[in-house]
Amino acid sequence: MDGTRRCFLKAAATAAGAAATPGLAHAQGQGQDHGHDHQEVPSDLTLRVKSLESLLVEKGLVDRPALDALIDTMEHKVGPRNGARVVARAWVDPAYKKRLLDHAPAAIAELGYTSGQGEHMLVVENTPKVHNLIVCTLCSCYPWPVLGLPPVWYKSAPYRSRAVIDPRGVLREFGTQLAEDVELRVWDSTAELRYLVLPERPAGTERMSEEELAALVTRDAMVGVAKVALRQPGDSL
């Protein structure tokens, strides 16, 4: 899209926004970005958020150390490593796997993962004949205690729109080819249930320890866009 067209759209958006949602209109950023074909981040967002935070702190509405702790939790305490440990435990311990499939929140809490957005969870199991895929078409629902905050692609329009109508096409974009005779089950997180895919344990891992197995399990496999594969050391999650 060229700059002129963008600026036109942006002006239209601002005008329409002002008319339709007066409460939101004052918060619009000033357009100063050109040449991006994707969603843009105005350069004033840092300043806007800083100003908003200062106001809320000065009014006594928020507490800075508590904000820091919330961010620290998301950056360092929860994330796909938690989910990977749950998956690895289920692979090596059939009794744990049964508890996980029967009542996921309690089984996940056994490993110490209990933070918000995982109170009601369902773990869905991949088999040679069934593959599961998780999406939230309406917003961004995601199992925080086991996967952390969702990646940008999970919250993006392409994924949210296509995961339900063209899931096999989405999987191909992630390099995952599903055989015709495999049943694909998509789970759209429309309520307060959060989903986690229990991927298939790859062949050739029979002698691996639980810890080594956990290192193989990726976020993408637990969302269902990929399978777990034997990987080279140093591959990222």
Place this chain on the structure above:
Amino acid sequence: MNGVHDMGGQQGMGAVQSEKDEPVFHEAWEGRIYALNRAMRAWRKWSLDTDRHALELMNPIDYLRMSYYERWVVRLQAQAVAHGLVTKEEMDTGKPAAGSEKATPPFTLATSSRWLSRGIASSHDPAVRPLFRVGQRVRARNIHPTGHTRLPRYARGKIGVIIRDHGVYIFPDTNAHFQGEKRQHVYSVRFAARELWGERTSPRDSVHLDMWDDYLERP
């Protein structure tokens, strides 16, 4: 509402762009606005349902143009004013009104574990009876509420089978609008992909949606 946020089945949005080694937050302000949204909700002036609906009320062009966390900036500014925690003048000037009293935040390090573990209410309540049962064929109602709903357009009027009763949950369509919790059963409903998308999809595939009693009827 039939908003742009209801994306399931839309076409023309392009390929999914996955980023390698993606950080939790791409810039510091994203982490700050994430935390501010959570800490401000602890005032309990509005619910998660109300917050979700606030995003749906954004101008659709803005919704598509803005990044995820930019929407959270716009939303928090609007919610804080709309629900009386900040005046419009304070938001515009960035300064507390002269002589205004300083509040005590409900969400602090000392209270955070209580707030974060509070979570979502228990789904077990024998007093609330289910209107449907596992194994039953159901039709998603063909309704088009103008307020908040979690019944996506692509499922309306379609027939599926209940495969699980999840228990009792707050009804977002009323709760988002401060019209009560109207707790009721939520079920996992399996729709054949062909019921939703026609003959070109695999006869084996299915899409599952979690649906409240009020979204369902007997076919």
